[in-house]
Amino acid sequence: MALSKFQTLKNQLIIIVLIALLLPSAAMLYDIYYASKTDDVLIAEAEKKLEQITSFVSNNIYNQINNEEMVYSNEELVGIFNLVAESLANGNYPGVRLCLYVTETNQIYIQGYLHEFGDRLSEEKKERDQRIYDEAKEGIAAVQASGTFITRLGNTWDDQFLEHLVPIKVNNQIVAVLWAEERMHPIFAKGKHVRLFVRYVVFTVFGLGVCFTLLTITNMVNRIRSIKNGLIQLEYNLNYQLPELPGEMGQISGAINKMARGLAEKEQEIEHYKRQEDLMAMGRLTTEIAHELRAPVSIIQATAEAMEASSRDATDIKDYINRIEQQVDRHNKLIQELLEFGRPNPGAVEMLDLNELIDVIMSYVRPLLEKNDILLNYTNTSTESLYIDGNADKLKQVFINLIVNAIEAMQPKGKLTIQIRAEDDQAVITVQDTGKGIPQEDLQNIFEPFYTRKAGGNGLGLAISKRIIQIHSGSIEVESKAYSGSVFTVRLPVQKEYNKTRAAAAR
Known part of the structure; x- marks a missing residue:
């Protein structure tokens, strides 16, 4: 019976493993999603704070320039920035760094520190300005290009900071870029790195686990397939040995090999007993043959003694001779049937048209059918001639015997059905009667x-x-079936190539 794709062991194991791996994967993905949401909340709070700072500084710059109605200059712009930013960085917002990039001079001005300790506090001013500009130049370029504010999360090799950058415009021209930045808590940066590292490790282990699991399943399925193929071989040859396999599969294959050796020994014992049974059957057959042959001989002997003791009347002698001839004919018929049964040679073989052979047989038995008042239903569903290699006399003997047995099994008004059909590479002939049938206990012995x-x-x-x-x-x-008639089915191989040759010659 064919198995569906979900019934095979390999697919079942793969589905189980995938389900087992899917649960921790879903939990990990949920954790990643939740962690990213937490990060977003923290960033949003820091961004709001930086927006307020940059808004305050930029508003002070715009207010002082407009209130004094003075001509704009870079020095005045820087002076206003330093005044406002210094008080914020050193007073209300320690840990926040305020920076101003002047477009015309391409210089950067900084107020406040992000780091309270470390090597960066000992940097020279020029080095510090250059480092901060390098960290912020992508954001500066983005503001100059878009003309509006942006917020970005900056990264260094060991740090993370949030920047909020806004343009400073005079007469609709960007004259400077102001930004405030705050260092993200070290735990935030380290936590993110740790989570990222853990994700890579988990996905790597997950992938290796899947590969290892699939490899294990494949090896196990291959071993099971090897055992299955071995069992198929054992079905035809009990001396076949399954290959040695490692682990528990090896124990199974070893047990199967041991069982096969035991079955082979049992088969040899059965064959020995069968030969014994054949010898016993031959003895019974010999006894039955002797009994069958002795009966007509006894009758012949008794008849001869009666002839000797009776009168010499010619009429009596003729009657005795007829009896002797009948028993001799019976004796010869029995011997001939025994020879037929024991002779494996079918005689002269020739190419026969089965349709013509059955037609000839039907001509032989029609008088017998009419005599016993049996209705004949003869059909041939084959659309072409059916050629077989065989001996016509032997095959006639078979079909006449089946038909005669069918007639003898029926009462008058019975129905005999004979059908010929082609089935694959065989000719199928059925002989069906409406007689009393054969008891089930006799079917296997007839x-x-x-x-x-x-x-x-x-x-x-x-x-x-x-x-x-x-x-x-x-x-x-x-x-x-009892009281339901019998059906005898004969199958003979058809010579298809001969049929094709005949058909080609006819064309």
């Missing part, structure tokens, strides 16, 4: 020699018929 329930029968007819059909590389089967 083709055995000398087995008969028919009065006056010797039980060799069907046995000889089966032997003839087997010699012709065919088969004969019977189906029957």
Whole structure:
């Protein structure tokens, strides 16, 4: 029976493993999603704070320039920035760095520190300005290009900071870029790095686990397939040995090999007992043959003694002679049937048209059918001639025997159905009667020699018929139910190549 794709062991194991791996993966993805949401909340709070600072500084710059109605200059712009930013960085917002980049001079001005300790506090001013500009130049360029504010999360090799950059415009021209930045808490940066590292590790382990699991499943399935193929071989040859396998599969294959050796030994014992049974059957057969041969001889002997003791009347002698001739004919017929049963040679073989052969047989049996008032239903569903290699006389003997047995099994007004059909590379001939049928306990024995329930029968007819059909590389089967009639089915191989040759020659 074919298995669906979900019933195979390999697919079932893969589904189980995927389900087992899916649960921790889903939990990990949920953690990643939740952690990213937490980060977003922290960044949003810091961004709001930086927006307020940059808004305050920029508003002070715009207010002082407009209130004094003075001509704009870079020095005044820087002075206002330093005044406002210094108080914020050193007073209300320690840990926040305020920076101003002047577009015309390409210089940067800084107020406040992000780091309260470390090597960066000892940097020279020029080095510090250059480092901060390098960290912020991408954001500065983005503000100059877009003309509006941006917020960005900056990274260094060991740090993370949040920047909020806004343009300073005079007469709709960007004259400077102001920004405030705050260092993200070290735990934030380290936590993010740790989470990222853990994700990479988990996904790597996950991938290796999947690969290892699939490899293990594949190896196990291959071993199971090896055992399955070995079992198929053992079905035909018990001496076949399954290959040695590691682990528990090896224990299973070893147990199967041990069982196969035991079965092979049992088979040898059975074969030995079968030979013994055959010898016993031969002895019984010899006894039955002797019994069958002794009966007509006894009658002949008794008849001869009666002739000797009786009168010399010619009429009596003629009657005795007829009896002797009948028993001699019976004796010769029995011997001939025994020879037929034991002779494996079918005789002269030739190419036969099965349709013509059955037609000839039907012409032989029609008088017998009419005599017993049996209705015949003869059909041939084959659309072409069916050619077989065989001996015409032997095959006639088989089919006449089946038809005669069917007629004898029926009462008058019975119906005999004979059908011929082609089935694959075989010709199928069925002989069906409406007789009393064959009891189930007799079905398995009716083709055995000398087995008969028919009065006056010797039980060799069907046995000889089966032997003839087997010699012709065919088969004969019977189906029957009590009081429902019997169906004998004969199958013979058809010579298709001969049919093609004949058809081509006809064209």
